[in-house]
Amino acid sequence: MADKPSRGLVFYGDGLARSLNPAHTHLHSLAAQSLCGFLSLPHLPPTENADGRTIGEFLNLVDAFDDFPALNQNKFITPSISERFTGVKAALVTENKSLKSCGDKPGLSVLDSNELINNDRSLADLPVNLVAIKLLNLLGFQEDKVLDTNQFDLVFVHIGAHEQDSFNKHTEYINSLVGEIISKAKPKSQIGSRLHLSVVLSYGEVSKDDESNFTILNKNGVMQSAFNSLYPRQSYMMKGSNPRSNVRDYCPMLFTQWQDAVTRKDTVKTFSFQDFKENGGNLTIPADRFLHEVAFKLWKAPKYGA
Template sequence: MADKPSRAVVVYGEGFAGMVNQSHAGLHSLASLGSCGFLALRVSPSSAEIQHSREIRELSQLLDAYDSLDALNKELNEIDPNLQVQNRFSGLRAAFFSADSRIVSFGKKLGFRPLDIDELVKKEAMPAQSAIASELLALLGLSEGKVSENNDVDLVFLHIKAGQEIRAQKDKIAITAGSDFLDGLVSSVMGSAQPGSDVAARFHFSVVLSFDETAEDEGGASSALISPLKKDTDLSLLQPCQSYCFKGGKRLDNIRHHHPMLVAQLQEGVTRRDMAGEFSFQEFQKRSGNLTILADHFLHEIAFKLWRAPKYGA
């Protein structure tokens, strides 16, 4: 366990879960070295009831704001301060990046400081992934193998949507957010926190990948089921309700039991290495150590690792 508060980078790759292939060595390395599992999502309401985009609904669960979406629809100055991360998690200073202005606005309402891509790509001579990784750790006060106590933020959250174009340095650089770009970014971040270094002991890295919009419509017939037991079998009647179906001690009746988010986490001396050898749904289902938790609990788990919250759940 770290003997001082850690800092963290969370990369949320929207729509990437079905795009990872054998060539993505960075993602597979993270999975093989870290702790892996699933984040269960809620079933989307019927089309007549949908007031928020799928992107916002899924991100809000990852940031534990799904149950407050109606309040977050209000103007920024009307938002309940108790919803903001710094008030929920003992002064947690968090920054947020997305190329989608709607997502940025949502993050601001939760108290995240918005980052511009030009803040992350400052060195034209470097590959974009290396420049971004370097700047991310600099924001956290983790640069050149050293740890500074004068860090700007404790957590940086990156939202990257599959296939989206990201323009940097006043349109001089255009980045297509494909699976190779994401894999290179993961490799670059891991390379900035070498095992045994002072940085590695204070740095937490999480990568969360979601499936694309077609996942919402596939239902129980999907091959990406969290539980191997189908509901129409006799054995399923003997299976107790799983912990990811509960929040605040109350059972939720709108859990989506297919196409969860995939998560891999790595921090030296903190996360437990499991048997997963690659970043894939099938591998996580067979060999991951964390199994499934509710997506709403994810941010609490990160805050706990940063010494900003008590342990959430079991």
């Protein structure tokens, strides 16, 4: 743990995991110095459009998925993030209209790219150096200093588009943003010691082929015998002492977490499904536990799993 509360920045790459390639050097470099693993998702109910899947995944990240079925009925019952995590001030930067319309329900302040930089261009068309500075400013990081006051403790940045030809563009943008942020949060610097950076990439729409290509099950370790019922379940399949009834065991979210001298460094070399599966030390946790892990680093929650 750091000797002072951290401030969290989360890049959520909506459906961009498939677009990763060797040219995304900043993402690979981040993974090579980070804690890496998977966030398991439930099977999402059918939705009318791709935005429904985006909303479902995001509500998982902020542990509010129980409200997903009744979202359009204005019956949101999950307490706000501030209520659940000791007054944490959280924001969401997104240009997705559907996500904007529901982002405030879990208690996030919803910001548009125009509120970062006074410009009519979309986020992925804005200069990455200016966007990186503005995001750090929201968290109370200015130049190389950590201010005593900050507008937000935690900022989510949603980047993604449902058009196939935009995936590479948005993945490259996250790659560049990560490079800018890391360059400003140098090891042993004030910012580096207080910034907790997470990158979460999802697979988006899934197909039948994905069930075998991106499975998180250890099929080689499954016991085919009368003792199957005694084989222990992995923790991501449980909620408390009860088995989860809805677990998708393929196409999890890929995630890394990095904070200088705070997070563990795994033996991962690349930001990829196979490398995370073979070398990621965090293995798999449910997506709805992600926010609890981050809040702990912000000194806003007791240690999840302790």
